[in-house]
Amino acid sequence: MRAAWLLLALAAALYCAWRFAGPTPLQTNLLALLPATEADPVAEEAVDQLAGALGNRAVLLVSSQDAAHAKAAAGQLGAVLNASHAFASVTAQVPPFDLGRITRFYLPYRFGLLTAEDRAVAGGSAETLRGALAERLYGLPNAGLATPLADDPFGWLQHWLAGLPLAASNLTVEDGFLVAHRANTTSVLVIGTLPGSAYESEVQRGVLLAVAHGETALKASWPDVSVARTGAVFYAESARRASERDVHVIGIVSAVGIALLMLWIFRSPWLILLGFVSTALGVVCALAATMLVFGKLHLLTLVFGASLIGEAVDYSIQYFVVYLGARHGWDSRRGAREVLPALTVALSTSLLGYAILTFAPFPALRQIACFAIVGIFTAFASVIWLLPSLMTQPARRSPKTLFAVAAASLAKWQALIGGRRAWGVALVLVILAVPGWLQLRSDDDIHLLIQRDPALVAQERVVSEAVGADNSAQFFVVRGASPEAVLQRTETLCKRLGALTGASALSGWQSVTSFVPSEARQRADRALLGAHVFADPAALRALLGAAGFRDDVAQTWLDAWAHSGASVLHVDDWLAQLWSQPFRHLWLGRSVSTPGAFAAIVIPQGVSAANEPALLDVAHASPGVSFVDKAASVSRLFGVYRQDGAIWLAGALTLVLALLTFRYGWRGAIAVALPVWLAIGVTLAAFGYAHVRINLFNLLALMLVLGVGANYAVFLREGAARAFADRGAVWTGVLLSAATTLLSFGMLGMSSMPALKSFGATLSLGIMVSVMLAPIGIPSGIPSDMHKNQRRKA
Template sequence: MDLLAQQRFVWRRWGIRAAWLMIALAAALFCVWRFAGPAPLQTNLLALLPETEADPVAEKAVDTLAAALGERTVLVVTSRDAGHAKTAAADLAATLTASGAFRSVTAKLPPFDLSQIGGLYLPYRFNLLTPADRAVLTDGSVALHDALARRLYNPLRGGLATPLADDPFGWLEHWLAVLPLATSNLDVEDGLLVAHRGDATSVLVVATLPGSAYETQVEQAVLGAVSRGEAQLRTQFPDVSLARTGAVFYAQAARSAAERDVHLIAAVSVCGIALLMLWVFRSPRLLVLGFVSTALGIVCALAATLLVFGKLHLVTLVFGASLIGEAVDYSIQYFVVYLGASRAQRVRWNPWRGARAVRPALTVALTTSLLGYAILACVPFPALRQIACFAIVGICAAFASVLTLLPALLPHAPKRDSRRLFDAAARLLERWHRWLGGRRAWLVAALLCAVSVPGWLRLSGDDDIHLLVQRDATLAAQEQVIRAAIGVENTAQFFVVRGATPELVLQRAEALGAALDGLGGTQSVDGWQSVTSFVPSVQRQADDRALLAQHVFGDPAGLRATLVAAGFRDTVADAWLDAYRQSANAGPLTLDHWLAAPWSTPFRHLWLGATDTVPPGYAALVIPRRVNDTNRPLLERTAHTLPGVVLVDKAASVSKLFGAYRLDSMLWLAGALALVLMLSMFRYGLSGGVAVVLPVLLAMGVTLAVFGYARIPLNLFNCLALMLVLGVGSNYAVFLREGCLRDGADLGAVWTGVLLSAATTLLSFGMLGASSMPALHSFGVTLALGIAVSVLLAPIGMSTHSRSTA
């Protein structure tokens, strides 16, 4: 090589090194900048779920309820000694308040003037009747003087009692009594919310978060404060137990589990891959360079994902840790070409020529891998799209670095000869190919299919949402304790009622409420919450006023005489009759009046308000207390029979979507397989293309059969993992086939690289099987089985005329 060529060679090397250094620094600095601000790590498990509702208003309702629940943290202090439970709850509230981790902490209820509630409804009392009072007035079963007598001599008065002068017949008091203000088993004792179950007393403490439950700082502050408060309770009140629930605890548990998974997968992958590469290559330098290429892929993938999505989900982070094994495959293939060079080739070694030699195999392998990940990107699951983006950028960066950076970092021929290892691998490959190659490949395929058929016939599906989101078992148990103690209402299933105007929404919600009230026995929902419980429709108010006008105020003189005869002073009777006449000018009670009242805050989520739809409209929620497998079909039919009403069950919707996409994914897999086959046939011809694809096809069939024999139901993530089996598993046959086509290639070195690549991939992707996240566990198990069988059958894809060359 002349001096000028040497100079160009050196400048090229340093130019490539500088370019990759700039890329790495830019990606790393961007990641550091993103993590230096508000943590971009997303722990909200609901963010994993797709928009399953065809109606965007229903999706908005899901988000509204999730936000309302996410801001609250509920703690329940329980003891058999009621005094201890109350004192411990008060002490816990004081500790949590002093910690500064919460925006507000409530144990002892602040004084509240119940007359504020009655004051809102008093001007509209002639428009408000309960169903019972409405029925009595309609059928005339109770005379007015009898109703008045019951009111006057009734010794039992509720907390929302009304003055006799303002409500002589008690219609407003009856209305206030049925307001769903208390929707739990709790009673107020000593200013505390208390529930008694058997000989145990539970006291409720409610805390409001200062920010999102999924922010790292909020999680850490809340967990620390609650842990300190719990420790103090154990010291001062050994007989007291504490149960807690809230999105912040689930988010923190998910974060901790993901961090454990990341550390475990990364540690095992890195250590295992390092030991394997050291054992095979006997070169710390090659080990370091292999991890340099992998690190470039990971940091570029991390930066690209943060740039595109703004957030990095826990699932993506765990999956990203497993990408180490696939990203290092490309550098392994370059290293075997580097070490497998013959003595003559070493004398005139050119690193760029070595890169060109391995480029066809890596290009085909990259294409098949990208195909699998591209299909993941098309699935409307936010987490899968993030994973696809992360993986596509990561393996593309690793691919580019192997073909450009590694030649620049390995300019000289290797000094060590790996002939002994490669010769042993060549002998192994020759024997194994003798068993699998040629016409025997079809016999092997027939035998594997025959063995697999019974397993295929045993296959079943499982599309439960918990395959994606599995809550911490300890927290779930504590939540059940709290639900049993205080009777928390159902929030998982609800109705969304829509209409062109607020009035139409209220009328439809009233119709739905009447239909729900008509359900009895096992079909009953045990009550419901709706904004119409607080604000009837204008039509309902007009009907109630008309009913009073017909049956009560139709004879003003007789009504006045009845009041006076019962003992009311003339001035009181006249004032009440005047109030009725003047109320006609006040108009009906409106949603704006109710929403403006401070005490309506806990119930405002029932009114969704204006919707961003075309045409515009309004929406409200109706939340039944009890929804189960028995009454859900009837509730769905009820929703279908009423205009503007839809039953929203996020868990059931996602599970249904899982099932639909599980079936669709098999069609996608068939399409992807056809594309890979056409690509292989274009590169290797008809018989060569079939031979290259046959190993991975058999591997997928064997994997499905294993699931069938093991009675493991298939889920969406098993099927999507088969896409990656196709993309990754087909690489091994490609590497061997390309070795057969490459002049002077040492097939022993190629087979060594294939086995090492498979081992590293199994170490990383296989470790996903140990993940605590069910979706990633399904990915890992499927990938491990498919890749293991793919590499064992890979020699089928070799040319029948292949041989080892030294």
């Protein structure tokens, strides 16, 4: 038996070591916590693709009141980051770029690219055309993308190019740097492209080390320069570092606290060692199983796993109580058989509580459920089959005095709340709880799950304000059966967005159709020119000649029109251009999740609570369009599952009662279940009185209160019913089990993750009330210790 457990431990430990030796299995992507919330799988795919496209950059803003210092410091920072090899590429200075490339790219398609204003001009009279031509010839020169007069006599292409959202920010190019000016401050943008995923720990460490080195060098050379940074890599590293700190603090404090408690009660380092052997087996096997099933281990699971120590050690504590109570008549196998019924019922209720978590929509909660189920089952199995082979010798001493004090306190406490008085206690607690229940309020905000580093949020705000970019997480997803269908639907959507007025209006939007109109739009524009401008070539040639164009220039333009019939701009042509790279995320292309579907996104600018309802109305009125607000979607899902959680909890209470009825009969089952029922009610009432808004995680924690808190009444009832059992020892074991569990779960309150804080607060209060009311489950028919001792002597 010992050899079998040793092989299991070695296999699990070697697998964990192998996984952690390679690419880290830790999942630091905060979005991995979130469920699929969009009804359209293409929209959910868009969320992932957009996050991936925008998440592989690290953005740094170098600022100073001296413009020369800001530019010099940005150049130095770019050189340091580039030399660190922590980035695939670093852009501090924009390489020379011929803007004429953009003009030359669009020139073959010029006759299908008209602005709304130019459509009105082209469809007008000859006098209107003459005026447009005069304005082109004698008007002020265009500061944007210019087109040759011979290739664009009326300036229609030049007007269309002016509408390209190439500079949708406050940035301008000065001396090769991307510069933003605000008041007296000059800020220079430095962008680094990551060599891998922002959620890989090696990438995070390399980036953080390089940035820290660069900032230190800047401080030495330019004391007046400040650096602000933003990017998914910084948030992911912050979350990983905070979670690792949580694991260390919770794990170490829990382990030390549990060891000291057990040493005070059992006065045996050997028993402490065996208790941690059982717990370590549970944790290692849980780690291995979770990584085997899910492939990745989320930080939330790891932090919660550190708190599982207190629950996993409960099973060995119950076995130690029997061991110390037996003294010279000790038989390790018989001792295991004596605790088997209590541990089996306790394991069943705990597994039920964690099994319910597997139905929650959040991937991290399913991981936690898998981790806990494997961990506590392994701990249970090790107590039943491994510890008896390691504890064959009887105990040398037993804490008789402590057990006697515990027995006396249990007798007094049971006399106060047990027997027929239990119903009076229950009634009083319910009466006191009702006002608290009536004050319960909920809060389903997604930020209860994810809390970003405030320092990074402040720096992100500095970068956004300087650049002038809107970091709105809301966007439209437009899907269709072909790229052309997507482009047409996108144009319809943009037209409706442009029609919004007043409080519903947007400040703008980004769309792929700003760069590539639909084929239908291009052909319509060409047809308009063919019907009104080029229908009479002689009149058009005369118009151009009167304006001063040479005949050969006018004929060249007319020939270009004649040969442009098949010239249609497609998305793939635009994507092939190097300068389209900053905007390629607007085109999602062929869907991976839905065969035969194509998609694009439209990112609105200036989204607010005032205009969001109008945006939703626009999406609902547009075929193939959905409005994605991931935060709001998850918050709504929080609310739905919180409401369903009440039903889950009621169902779980019923299942636990049925399970206990099978063992104790219906009267005994009610007596054993009553403490944990009251604990759940008191916990909810306390939240109401304290005006703590409850959320899904509070209700899920109450599931665990049900699974774990029911154990204490079970341990007491089973221990009191065992022949020659010492009630003082049993009560001591129950209190010690509760203390270790409280110590572990209570430490979750120190976690940096708000979700785990909710877990910890709910579990701690619920378990505390459960153990205090546990004596209600001891039936009055079981003989007291005094009668047991007399029977033992007889």
